[in-house]
Amino acid sequence: MIAGKEYREVYHRGDWFDQASREEILAYQERALGRLLRHATMEVPAYFFLRSVVEKFNPLEALSAFPFLEKEELQKDPDRYLSRNLDQTPCYETTTGGTSGNQLRFHLDDHSQSMETGFMHRQWKRVKYKAKDKKVVFRGVSFDNLKPNVFWQENPIYNEIQFSPFHMSDANLESYLIEFIRYQPKFVHGYPSAVEIFADYILRNDKTKLIPKVQAVLLGSEGTTDQQRRIIERGLGARVFSWYGLSERVALGGECEKNSSYHLMPDYGYVEIIKEDGSLCYEEGDEGEIVGTNLFNFSMPFIRYKTGDWAKRLSAECECGRNWDRITEVKGRWKKEFVVGSSGAKISTAALNMHGDLFNSVQRFQYFQDKPGEMVIKILPKKEFSNGSQELIESAYKKKVGDELQVKIRIVDDIPLTKRGKVKMLDSRI
Incomplete structure (x- = not known):
């Protein structure tokens, strides 16, 4: 190339x-x-x-x-x-x-x-x-x-x-x-x-x-x-x-x-x-x-x-x-935003970024964290979202972050937008 x-x-x-x-x-x-x-x-x-x-x-x-x-x-x-x-x-x-x-x-x-x-x-x-x-x-x-x-x-x-x-x-x-x-x-x-x-x-x-x-x-x-x-x-x-x-x-x-x-x-x-x-x-x-x-x-x-x-x-x-x-x-x-790993490592939301087919069946998503080493991905699903879709997403993040983060999926009815019509990438309560 x-x-x-x-x-x-x-x-x-x-x-x-x-x-x-x-x-x-x-x-x-x-x-x-x-x-x-x-x-x-x-x-x-x-x-x-x-x-x-x-x-x-x-x-x-x-x-x-x-x-x-x-x-x-x-x-x-x-x-x-x-x-x-x-x-x-x-x-x-x-x-x-x-x-x-x-x-x-x-x-x-x-x-x-x-x-x-x-x-x-x-x-x-x-x-x-x-x-x-x-x-x-x-x-x-x-x-x-x-x-x-x-x-x-x-x-x-x-x-x-x-x-x-x-x-x-x-x-x-x-x-x-x-x-x-x-x-x-x-x-x-x-x-x-x-x-x-x-x-x-x-x-x-x-x-x-x-x-x-x-x-x-x-x-x-x-x-x-x-x-x-x-x-x-x-x-x-x-x-x-x-x-x-x-x-x-x-x-x-x-x-x-x-x-x-x-x-x-x-x-x-x-x-x-x-x-x-x-x-x-x-x-x-x-x-x-x-x-x-x-x-x-x-x-x-x-x-x-x-x-x-x-x-x-x-x-x-x-x-x-x-x-x-x-x-x-x-x-x-x-944004200069981080989630915190189990060892205390700061992990940028840019590093968590995913390309490809992974979110085909997802309308919106947001990272949520209130405890180091654990992260929830809130997902507003499309109609075609399935248990298989969820397993693929969890597996991809596990492959990426290893033991630093326990990643869980939470299906939600809404992810509120900001005043500019965007989704806040990370909702951190730490």
């Missing part, structure tokens, strides 16, 4: 975008957007009615005629947003992780994952990352058949060791540290909440002199607070590099080398910042919701998709020389 044609094309055109003028970038986006909108109005039923608009106006003008796309609308009638020519656009079905307790199922083009890797490696290049570099990863992947007191596994494809974010108690962290030192990683990659726990342990136990030279710490999937950044940079002795992105792949922005603003990848998505009244944010400092249009997914185009995340717009001109759209102060759906 890393050596594929799509990966190489994405990775290598980054040099051009770094040097491109604002006019050149907008011209590229207009061409890419035009291809997508023409395809959507010809092949995607939800957008047939806009065909004449796309034929009449330039792409940036035509885009404003497209309605905002809400997650709930996609969930209600996904086939309306699916391209009719899937035989010419090979794709696969995937899901969001359900950070708001409400998963979305959608389609991505087959080549999108190799492109995604190319985009990620391209922005990590700002901190000198190369695909061959060794890294340690703190993320919520499955950890199968771990030996006693071994809380990691190797992934040779990506030249990395994956550390479990589910067992990070003080009693276990010395083992993490010993393996970290043995492996001598050049980069650390993970959830801010999990990496912070590791860095804080290093600081509290005065172990900084033992840490190998780390080039940078790559943080994603959660927002990064100033306090987390300070602890991680002190504990690991390396600069933090964070980015903004989401499973729906309508926007991707990485930190600048010169400051903490996010440069939005111009060939990844076309991003608008929308005020609460629906008008566009044009001025520096204007705050609104991030609305994105993916530029390379044709099987199910996400056009003017409302992400639920908010940010402030900055001018495109930056001290680093790029002329990309920039944002700052991203306020995401992710």
Whole structure:
């Protein structure tokens, strides 16, 4: 996958975008957007009615005629947003992780994952990352058949060791540290909440002199607070590099080398910042919701998709020389929330995140905890939910968290929404 044609094309055109003028970038986006909108109005039923608009106006003008796309609308009638020519656009079905307790199922083009890797490696290049570099990863992947007191596994494809974010108690962290030192990683990659726990342990136990030279710490999937950044940079002795992105792949922005603003990848998505009244944010400092249009997914185009995340717009001109759209102060759906394991380990809700078919028969869900080591998943079921569905969910969480958490399912009649119409991911009474 890393050596594929799509990966190489994405990775290598980054040099051009770094040097491109604002006019050149907008011209590229207009061409890419035009291809997508023409395809959507010809092949995607939800957008047939806009065909004449796309034929009449330039792409940036035509885009404003497209309605905002809400997650709930996609969930209600996904086939309306699916391209009719899937035989010419090979794709696969995937899901969001359900950070708001409400998963979305959608389609991505087959080549999108190799492109995604190319985009990620391209922005990590700002901190000198190369695909061959060794890294340690703190993320919520499955950890199968771990030996006693071994809380990691190797992934040779990506030249990395994956550390479990589910067992990070003080009693276990010395083992993490010993393996970290043995492996001598050049980069650390993970959830801010999990990496912070590791860095804080290093600081509290005065172990900084033992840490190998780390080039940078790559943080994603959660927002990064100033306090987390300070602890991680002190504990690991390396600069933090964070980015903004989401499973729906309508926007991707990485930190600048010169400051903490996010440069939005111009060939990844076309991003608008929308005020609460629906008008566009044009001025520096204007705050609104991030609305994105993916530029390379044709099987199910996400056009003017409302992400639920908010940010402030900055001018495109930056001290680093790029002329990309920039944002700052991203306020995401992710909260820095933890459940507490039986050993006292803090487990991020991001690490508990599940992708795939697991919640097909679930309308909404929420984590509830009032006692360390025990967690209830409240489930508002769909009609097709069964005992088998419950057993699959319990088994998947058992496989993920092991003995750190006793996970129980509780079927409920309702999960109240917040004022913004979302489900609170974690209801903690600890």
